[in-house]
Amino acid sequence: MNVRILFFAQARERAGRANAELSLPEGSRLEDALAALARDYPALDPLWPHLAVAVDGRIARPGTQLAEGSELALLPPVSGG
16 A cells, blocks of 8 residues: 655655655554654654654554555654744
């Protein structure tokens, strides 16, 4: 199955792109997608402890089931002033 990845802010800078497609086996969960992203985008390593991940517009928890066409958004913390 294919899922769409959206990279925001620091994640976009480190990945070198705003979005990507990821091909995963049927029945994959969020952890499977994150493991594939960690392998494919090693520059994201320093961000993983700080990233929130949304699946189809909702903050996701470990174990979230993915479906064909799911959209994952990698959301770094935002700071401002």
